[in-house]
Amino acid sequence: MNTVTPIRDEAPAMFSVEAEQMILGELLMNADRAGLVDRMGGADLFFDPVHADIFSAILEKHRAGLLADPVTVALEMADHPGLSELGGGRYLVRIASASPGPAAVKGYAESLAELARKRQIQAAISEATASLARGDIKAADVAARLETSMMAMSQIGDTDGPVSMLRAMTGAIEQAMTAYRGDHQLSIRSGISTLDSIIPGFFPGELTILGGRPGSGKSAVALSIALHAARAGHAVAIASLEMTPEAMAMRAASEATANAGRAVPYIQMRSGAMTEDECRMFIEQANAAAQLPITFLSSRFSDAGAMISAVRQIARATDLKLLIVDYAQLMTAPGKNRYEQITAISLALKKMAVTLKIPVIALSQLSRQIESRDDKRPVMSDLRESGQLEQDADNILFCYREEYYLLQGRPAITDPVDAQVEWQSKMDRAKGRMEIIVNKQRMGETGTARCRCAMATNSVWGDDYA
Numbered sequence: 001m002n003t004v005t006p007i008r009d010e011a012p013a014m015f016s017v018e019a020e021q022m023i024l025g026e027l028l029m030n031a032d033r034a035g036l037v038d039r040m041g042g043a044d045l046f047f048d049p050v051h052a053d054i055f056s057a058i059l060e061k062h063r064a065g066l067l068a069d070p071v072t073v074a075l076e077m078a079d080h081p082g083l084s085e086l087g088g089g090r091y092l093v094r095i096a097s098a099s100p101g102p103a104a105v106k107g108y109a110e111s112l113a114e115l116a117r118k119r120q121i122q123a124a125i126s127e128a129t130a131s132l133a134r135g136d137i138k139a140a141d142v143a144a145r146l147e148t149s150m151m152a153m154s155q156i157g158d159t160d161g162p163v164s165m166l167r168a169m170t171g172a173i174e175q176a177m178t179a180y181r182g183d184h185q186l187s188i189r190s191g192i193s194t195l196d197s198i199i200p201g202f203f204p205g206e207l208t209i210l211g212g213r214p215g216s217g218k219s220a221v222a223l224s225i226a227l228h229a230a231r232a233g234h235a236v237a238i239a240s241l242e243m244t245p246e247a248m249a250m251r252a253a254s255e256a257t258a259n260a261g262r263a264v265p266y267i268q269m270r271s272g273a274m275t276e277d278e279c280r281m282f283i284e285q286a287n288a289a290a291q292l293p294i295t296f297l298s299s300r301f302s303d304a305g306a307m308i309s310a311v312r313q314i315a316r317a318t319d320l321k322l323l324i325v326d327y328a329q330l331m332t333a334p335g336k337n338r339y340e341q342i343t344a345i346s347l348a349l350k351k352m353a354v355t356l357k358i359p360v361i362a363l364s365q366l367s368r369q370i371e372s373r374d375d376k377r378p379v380m381s382d383l384r385e386s387g388q389l390e391q392d393a394d395n396i397l398f399c400y401r402e403e404y405y406l407l408q409g410r411p412a413i414t415d416p417v418d419a420q421v422e423w424q425s426k427m428d429r430a431k432g433r434m435e436i437i438v439n440k441q442r443m444g445e446t447g448t449a450r451c452r453c454a455m456a457t458n459s460v461w462g463d464d465y466a
Contacts, residue, residue: 014119015047019108024054025099028070028092031062033105035174035186045112047119050082054092063174065181070096103235103319175203188322188359191228192221193462195449198438199395202322202359206442207350209328209389211364211378212399213371217434217453217460218363219243221399222324223251224460225361230292234321237295237314239307241330245296249289251458256285258457265456293318304333304348315356323352327363328389346388364389366398376405380439396440401453402430434460 023045027034037045038059046052057076061068074089083091100108131137178186179200187201202208202225212218219242226236240248254266257278264278274282295314301307307325314320325331328345335341353360366382378398383390390396406427411419436449452463 014122015115016111017048017051019111019115020046020048020051021095021098022100023105023108023112024051024058025095025097026102026105027055027058028068028073028096029099030102031058031068033102034059034062034068035171035178036106037109038174039171040106040109041113041116045109045116047115050080050086053077053080053082063177065177106319107316188225188229188234189232190221190225192224192436192449192451192460194451195397195436195438195462197462198447198449199397199441199444202361202395203443204357204359205354206359206394207346207353207392208359208361208395208397209364209383209393210361210397210399211366211383213366213368213376213378215401215404216399217401217455218399219326220251220453220455220458221434221436221460222326222361222363223248223458224255226294226322226324227252227255227289227292229322230294233293235293235295235314235318236322236324237297237311237320239297239301239311239323239325241299241302242326245298248296249286252289252292252294253282253286254457255459256289257281258454258459260285263454263457263459266458267456299330302331304331304345307331308348308352311352311356315358320356320358323356323358323360325349325360325362327365329365343388346392349389350392362389376400377435377437378439390440393440394442395438398437398439400435400437401433403427403433406430 023037027037034055037055042059043052043056046055054073054077057073058068061072061076066072070089070092074083074092077083078088087094132139175186187203189196189201190199210218210222223238226238230236238248250266250269254264254269257264260281262278262281264274264282268274268278269282295318297307297310301310311320311323328349329342331345331348333341333344333348335344349360349362352358364383366378370376370378370382377400380390380396382398383396406423409423411423413420432452432454434451434453436451438446438449440446449462451460453460
């Protein structure tokens with residue numbers, strides 16, 4: 001009789017009760033991250049079967065739009081013998097009180113996914129060894145089973161591999177039901193109401209191009225979106241390749257003073273031309289804005305490879321939800337000519353969106369040909385050197401301010417009075433108005449969001465004045 005020396009069923013390094021408790025504790029405090037854990041492996045991540053059942057109860061309640069906390073989950077699992085043995089509701093309260101915070105969930109889930117893969121490899125090898133020892137299965141069949149087990153194992157914790165229809169549909173249902181409940185945690189809203197009515201949010205994996213000529217307000221729109229996301233608690237990275245991080249921070253402080261009802265233009269901040277009250281307001285709002293979860297990348301990260309590396313580093317340190325690049329044409333990448341370089345840049349931006357599972361908003365300069373047209377509203381052909389950007393982008397938005405062009409054509413004091421009156425009438429209508437033109441939306445309709453803006457304080461808000 002053949003004797004098989006079995007591999008130990010579970011070595012100490014094959015599981016982590018503490019990591020399982022950390023994840024469950026956080027989900028009992030805030031179940032919003034349950035979907036992420038489910039996509040990374042769900043209940044299969046948990047070695048302890050009681051922990052797996054606790055996770056399943058939390059996920060079921062979250063999907064149903066019900067409260068999932070220590071009390072409700074304990075009631076749901078009142079007859080569960082395993083939980084009763086651990087202490088029932090008291091056990092749930094204890095692990096919830098030690099929750100590490102939402103930003104840590106992804107890291108713990110990745111650790112559990114790695115351990116789960118090791119357990120599956122171990123189980124698959126043990127089964128294959130036992131089958132070979134029994135001699136009742138052909139070697140080719142044993143190899144096929146082992147290969148199947150390896151393929152299944154590789155998908156745990158990896159949302160980039162082959163995806164079954166069941167898994168894809170589960171994710172689609174979660175997105176739709178989350179939006180139905182009015183919870184937009186899966187996407188980043190712009191905070192500009194008229195734009196949000198056209199684009200329901202910027203979703204993970206999507207690349208959005210925000211184009212405009214200099215002075216059109218695209219940087220103001222991008223920073224406004226970033227600040228809105230950060231104030232909602234989302235970690236944001238801004239690759240500021242045109243302005244210094246300090247200049248961006250000053251604009252953020254100026255916008256905050258406007259929100260607080262005492263606007264201090266950033267030009268006054270920069271020049272120091274502030275009253276004592278304005279200076280006090282600036283310091284107060286700057287200190288508040290300094291606490292926002294925003295990380296800047298300076299122009300030294302303009303190389304596509306360096307930017308990818310830095311953004312990955314930020315994602316590991318924070319629960320990164322949004323990347324903004326200002327602007328795409330200032331990035332560098334390998335290529336024999338500018339077309340090849342822009343193509344590499346576009347692919348790098350899309351890759352970051354997909355692999356990091358975040359929305360990426362990349363600003364883009366537009367062709368000077370706009371200036372020669374009577375209607376200076378941008379169109380798709382105005383994207384400069386960026387055929388690949390147009391192809392890879394899920395959304396393409398353009399900024400347009402008639403006020404900017406009217407100021408360029410201001411009549412001289414010697415011009416006829418009628419011309420000056422007509423110009424002033426147009427200026428009165430255009431002042432403080434902006435159009436954000438949604439020229440492409442892969443998953444929705446196009447349209448124009450009419451907004452109000454105050455460029456002096458970097459403020460943009462929704463107001464359909466038409």
